[in-house]
Amino acid sequence: MIIMYILIGLITGFYGGMFGAGGASIRVPLLTMTGMPLVNAFATNIFAIPFSSISGAYTQRHNIEWKTAKTFVIGGIFGIIIATFFVGIISEKILAIIFFLIAVMTVFALYLDIISPRLYNKIRPVPSNLFFGSFFISLIMGMEGGSGGSIFAAFLRAMHIRTHSAIAISLFAGIFTSTAALLIYLYRGEVFFSPALIVAFVGMVGSYAGSKVSMRTDSKLLKLGLSIIVIVLASTVIMKYF
Numbered sequence: 662m663i664i665m666y667i668l669i670g671l672i673t674g675f676y677g678g679m680f681g682a683g684g685a686s687i688r689v690p691l692l693t694m695t696g697m698p699l700v701n702a703f704a705t706n707i708f709a710i711p712f713s714s715i716s717g718a719y720t721q722r723h724n725i726e727w728k729t730a731k732t733f734v735i736g737g738i739f740g741i742i743i744a745t746f747f748v749g750i751i752s753e754k755i756l757a758i759i760f761f762l763i764a765v766m767t768v769f770a771l772y773l774d775i776i777s778p779r780l781y782n783k784i785r786p787v788p789s790n791l792f793f794g795s796f797f798i799s800l801i802m803g804m805e806g807g808s809g810g811s812i813f814a815a816f817l818r819a820m821h822i823r824t825h826s827a828i829a830i831s832l833f834a835g836i837f838t839s840t841a842a843l844l845i846y847l848y849r850g851e852v853f854f855s856p857a858l859i860v861a862f863v864g865m866v867g868s869y870a871g872s873k874v875s876m877r878t879d880s881k882l883l884k885l886g887l888s889i890i891v892i893v894l895a896s897t898v899i900m901k902y903f
Contacts, residue, residue, distance in 0.1 A: 669692065678717035697885045761895040
């Protein structure tokens, strides 16, 4: 089991650092495969995210656009707090459908400059778009046991934020959204500390390595990789519940 938790930490940490994602879409299914109950997998996943996000955000700190990050973080915190109280209330099938639709829209948004240049040029990273975008992403993903990081980078890219900055801001935002949710999970006593600590600290190593690779990777390849991963994960969720 320890070896499994180490592997989960390395894989999801690298993925998060590479693409600016929290890793919930990978980490939660892997944790449940170890026999961990779903709600505890949610809590353990949230416990790990701040550690890997800090590692990745620090490594990519020079790519963070701080003015954008500030508004984005505030919206995400409000969304994740509300979502955490609703975990387990809304049907998992409904959440799976919503997640899949968001994933499709995310990939569409990533290539909006090619699909519809006119619409793309109308979108701007104004505070209201950043706040409510982060809010609703965190709200939906939070009810899936995540922090919103799986979608953050793609959304920011659609807001005309360059790819490397979008990944860095996503990692930075994940520190705060996951911490806000973690406080609630801790209060309810749903975190399994032994696996959580292993996944969290090993995840920091994976995130550091992933961030280093990300900074050396062409933005077009990062965008393509992010698109493929988002669709594959969303399809996996749909197959799981249907």
